[in-house]
Amino acid sequence: MGGGGQQGEPGSGKAAGVYTWEEVQKHSSRNDRWLVINRKVYNITQWAKRHPGGSHVIGHYGGEDATEAFAAFHPDQNFAQKFLKPLLIGELAATEPSQDREKSARIIQDFESLRVQVEKAGLFRAQPLxxxxxxxxxxxxxxxxxxxxxxxxxxxxxxxxxxxxxxxxxxxxxxxxxxxxxxxxxxxxxxxxxxxxxxxxxxxxxxxxxxxxxxxxHHAKPNILSKDPDVNMSGIFVLGAVQPVEYGIKKIKHLPYNRQHxxxxxxxxxxxxxxxxxxxxxxxxxxxxxxxxxxxxxxxxxxxxxxxxxxxxxxxxxxxxxxxxxxxxxxxxxxTQMNHLPMNIDYEQRQDWLTMQLQATCNIEQSFFNDWFSGHLNFQIEHHLFPRMPRHNYHLVAPQVRALCEKHGIPYQVKTLWRGMADVVRSLKTSGDLWLDAYLHK
Known part of the structure; x- marks a missing residue:
């Protein structure tokens, strides 16, 4: 515990503790989970089981800052705060940054500003027609x-x-x-x-x-092994650059993965x-x-x-x-796979919302057919950044997202429809080759 504060009783709602990031990150196991939202520290160990979105979604942020995910998933944050209040056990020490890395803090600040702008512009309002x-x-x-x-x-x-x-x-x-x-x-x-x-x-x-x-x-932790069910292939496929090597070194061969493509x-x-x-x-x-x-x-x-x-x-x-x-x-x-499978697939890196989503997603070029064919999931980047935004507004926020990515040096990928599909097969072949090399030589 940092700052010399006293820890409040879990579920008491008394903010008696003052904590460092080091202390918060210690509480990330299934039987002991804390998280941070807007610098407030919550003990969600018991509440996770009753979470309407499922225990895994909130549990994935054990020991982490969940402020951005909380804003992304909850349309009525004041209502959600009523459930959080009894779980409050303290806050981050005044000397602690809002994030544990300066670069992440700058990205988070700029992304939050963008979120506020698009809210004011009415881009979260749906068109009934x-x-x-x-x-x-x-x-x-x-x-x-x-x-x-x-x-x-x-x-x-x-x-x-x-x-x-x-x-x-x-x-x-x-x-x-x-x-x-x-x-x-x-x-x-x-x-x-x-x-x-x-x-x-x-x-x-x-x-x-x-x-x-x-x-x-999937949305909470896209393309993160052991957390995103969409990349849990039950040993049928090996994905990305990390998992194939691990399987190869361990001599795991449920199937000939070099033929998975x-x-x-x-x-x-x-x-x-x-x-x-x-x-x-x-x-x-x-x-x-x-x-x-x-x-x-x-x-x-x-x-x-x-x-x-x-x-x-x-x-x-x-x-x-x-x-x-x-x-x-x-x-x-x-x-669904052309936006995710060819992207980075790895274990938890504790990244900010913008960086994490951009590493796991890419866009497909806009056209009337592509929009209809994919249900506007050709704008997968914008959908992952703003999952509550009506899809007919993705194209309106896309230029601002792209500018923000350029400012912070985060790759913003846009492909043709055919390139996206072809990259699914290419990525499977690349991962299969990595597995075979590790299996034979390591």
Missing amino acids: FFCLHLGHILLLEALAWLMVSHWGTSWMLTLLCAVMLATSQSQAGWLQHDFGHLSVFKKSKWNHLVHKFVIGHLKGAAASWWNHLHFN QYFFLVGPPLLIPIVFNLQVLHVMISRRNWVDLAWYLSFYCRYFYCYVPLYGLLGSLALILFVRFLESHWFVWV
């Missing part, structure tokens, strides 16, 4: 797909076209649920949560609780949604007894089979939805 039109074109695609085969028959050509239309609808619904999941549409969080359950459950046949658990962990096409895009995600969704809903999500999930399949069993029979309907998931999975994997 945009999201209504987006929802409308999803529903229109679904209706047209069914009307087409019910009216003109179920020939192979019409069935294929139906599957493509349904896969397009499912992919676009995926981008739409992402908007509501990030609380970026309505002012009130409860309305975002409600519509999120409808879109991801009734329109897609998935679960909001499952998505929240995975996706907010080839078998990626067999186990990545084809299987992620039809197999992996479906099993994960069911496991999360049942193991956590989330019956509300299960009801929304079942409502999708009741509606789907009601529409298509009379046309294709039960087995034919199962085959159709499996093929739709197969097509959707390719779309999803390429869009």
Whole structure:
């Protein structure tokens, strides 16, 4: 403990302690977690289990400054402060910097100024018409797909076209649920949560609780091994420049990783949604007894089979939805991985929000098609920096983000769509080669 202060009792809400960064950083284990928000020190050891966003998201910041993450994820900070107040145990000593490195402090100050500017400019306000039109074109695609085969028959050509239309609808619904999941549409969080359950459950046949658990962990610590579930490949792939060497030195060979850029096409895009995600969704809903999500999930399949069993029979309907998931999975994997997989993947470096997000993300060039195709996740940088910002405003804040990155010498990468996809394969090959070299020679 620094500054000679007395530590308050955990959960007492009495700010009796004065601490140094060295002391705060000692409390970063699962059974002993402190964090700092706006120079106030909180003991979140017990609260983490009750955190609405999940224990991992808040736990990832144990022993760290969570001020920027707190601002990024919470639309109503005053409301969130009510939960933090009982956890307050003290504050940083007056002699302690807001961050433990001078460069980080300058970046944080400039980024916070940018956040204030975009708030004042109204860039966190959504345009209802945009999201209504987006929802409308999803529903229109679904209706047209069914009307087409019910009216003109179920020939192979019409069935294929139906599957493509349904896969397009499912992919676009995926981008739409992402908007509501990030609380970026309505002012009130409860309305975002409600519509999120409808879109991801009734329109897609998935679960909001499952998505929240995975996706907010990803945003909290993107591309950080052991913290970001999106780079936890369960030994199927080795990613980045650090993990392959570690696996090679330890002689770990679950698969021939030097061939992963080839078998990626067999186990990545084809299987992620039809197999992996479906099993994960069911496991999360049942193991956590989330019956509300299960009801929304079942409502999708009741509606789907009601529409298509009379046309294709039960087995034919199962085959159709499996093929739709197969097509959707390719779309999803390429869009989400081209922004992250070729970027830096490493263990925790305790970096500021701007630096951490820019090392893990890149952008894809803007165009009407790219915006629609990727759900505006071609602006992955801006989305990660401002996860609550409505996506139709990403292009407005992008020039200011780019200028800030140039000021601090932080790379801001923009690629073509095809280069982004090609870099996914290149990065897998590079990582596989690193593994093979370490496996054979170290």
